[in-house]
Amino acid sequence: MTVHQQAAEARVAAIELAAATRAEKDAALLLMAERLVERTDDIVAANAVDTGNARDGGQPESMIDRLTLTPERVAAMADGLRQLAALPDPVGDVVRGSTLANGLELRQVRVPFGVVGIVYEGRPNVTADAAGICLKSGNAALLRGSGSAMSSNAAIVSVLRKAIADSGLPANAVQLLDASTRDSVKELMRARGLVDVLIPRGGASLIKTVVEESTVPVIETGVGNCHVYVDEAADLEKALGVVLNSKTQRLSTCNTAESLLVHSALSESFLPLVIEELINAGVTIHGDPRAAAFDGVVPATAEDWGKEYLSADISLAVVDSLDDALDHIRRFGTGHTEAIVSESTTAVRRFAARVDAAAVMINASTRFTDGGEFGFGAEIGISTQKLHARGPMGLPELTSTKYIVTGNGHTR
């Protein structure tokens, strides 16, 4: 079946799904969870095919670990679906409402997008997560996972589709696209009119391709060249904690800090301290000339400032003012998360107003930019674009709105 045919079937399913009640959707999610657990052996067996192929292909152990499904990981996928069932349904929420002077009743209500395409890499647990989030928000999902997880994804989607059908909703609400060829991504990107939104989740090159070539509207997710700026008025203890946590709490996430900016007034007090602690934590520091004067700091190249390392590396620049820090961030930031550490309300206010990013952290780690941390309960990704959704995207971000205007024969 072509992507176009699958998308056409998704559209039909989306009509039913948009009209489904919360009770119907939650029942489907709970059955999906139950079936995943029941069919754990089949899923793990299918996963063994993928991990076997990865091993034969000489993939690194870290990649194979990410790909591996154990009974515990299948149970965690099921738990994720149960948690979704417990979340409020965004569909039907009245966003705005009023009665106009002429008596017309105006309501702006949340409605599903319709058909959502998701292109993702790596871990097969994303398949269940994405299917569940789309279903809860009333959207049909077209899932294009990684070629390396083909067998696992096929097994998971087969279980989910059966559960959805058995609960009385259309099985075509969740469909897996062919991951053996890039053509399926291309077809998906050109399916304007059938697919309402496309969400690429993955590396910078995937996101760039989708953004440039898609005629379907795209929600761009997550390249994060996140900065921590330590202001001259910073509490140095808080600063040290925030810098280390932002960089080292987890290295490979988009909300990990990749660049540190330190006010030059702190060149003797804070700078040697933070350099020492970062090096002790195993981080390689790529410093500008003022930072590279310290032992153990590697001189930064021009490329370092724009890099999302996703590793135990950080770039470090000494800046002479808050505005210099803002200029630097404006030039090299990716609009994800920018942090300031300062006790000065004036500095904090100026930074928060002028930095152009999805999230601004004031005296807090960049690692907090996360749907779970924000209390959204579920997250489909972190948008770094300004249109529609910015920052962690929960269920409401997977909806559009519709104006419903009720009159009694009203005319103009």
Add this chain to the structure above:
Amino acid sequence: MTVHQQAAEARVAAIELAAATRAEKDAALLLMAERLVERTDDIVAANAVDTGNARDGGQPESMIDRLTLTPERVAAMADGLRQLAALPDPVGDVVRGSTLANGLELRQVRVPFGVVGIVYEGRPNVTADAAGICLKSGNAALLRGSGSAMSSNAAIVSVLRKAIADSGLPANAVQLLDASTRDSVKELMRARGLVDVLIPRGGASLIKTVVEESTVPVIETGVGNCHVYVDEAADLEKALGVVLNSKTQRLSTCNTAESLLVHSALSESFLPLVIEELINAGVTIHGDPRAAAFDGVVPATAEDWGKEYLSADISLAVVDSLDDALDHIRRFGTGHTEAIVSESTTAVRRFAARVDAAAVMINASTRFTDGGEFGFGAEIGISTQKLHARGPMGLPELTSTKYIVTGNGHTR
């Protein structure tokens, strides 16, 4: 100057504008209004160049009328700016806020997009409107008007820029792009990273080009193939009023009805009546076989069902059920405005839930889909896409959001 250079200057201006207070922006809007009135003679003289060229080019009188600026029309432009000053500022609105379990304070606040590109046709008054709406919402505007209004637009923008600068805001907040060549539109569409959003306002072909070729995110506006469905449970008097008003109150707008669907149960009661009244109102009816059996109804071709006539024409189909009407709308609608006339709460509920459009009118004219009618005070266009904004776009729709998270040295 190239579009790229202009966009780069707009970005710089946008930083200042984003931080401007409501008082500063309103003062600028009032000065812009005052100066437009003071410089009426210059503007009207510049406009005479455009209308002269249009006349020499053999343009129809209706086009020349739309192009013409009189002192009254300049005064109306100024009034529009004054009305904008009176509207609340969307920037800084807290959309969502909470204190997390760990004490972090989370606020999602409205912020300007940054730089907004607007490509529009026809009337030069759009220039002042668009500049004002962007300025009030804290965005720098890159305006690419019609070649036919070049001289008028240049005069208007020159006055506005001077007023903005004199009020202390950056003049580059409003810039006019070269309208003598299509290249400026192309450059604008490729200025990703400099331009945050592109809004095409104009005919279907302009919108299609921009949607397909732009790498800058687009908000699609307004092709409207709007339907009125008259249900078997309709009040016939209300139905007649709604149909006639939707079609004939103004012919050339995107919220004008272009297609009428009548339930077959009304073939003898309502159908002859509405046909007669439409013909009396000078409307040409393009009917399906059952409708074309009536005197004066022209048989519809396959193309008629998808047409946005923008003229005294309407297509007319007889349908056997509400679901047939929904199928027809799903096939031919453009997601703008769809109306139902019915006294049945069940029918109304099903129609409102299942029709996929920016606005659903229940016993009301399609002509109500309008920012002014909805009480938004200002409108930059009517979005027919589902991402970000759907339906009439007021000031809040010209903003994005930013999460501001305040801690006290919080780490994960």
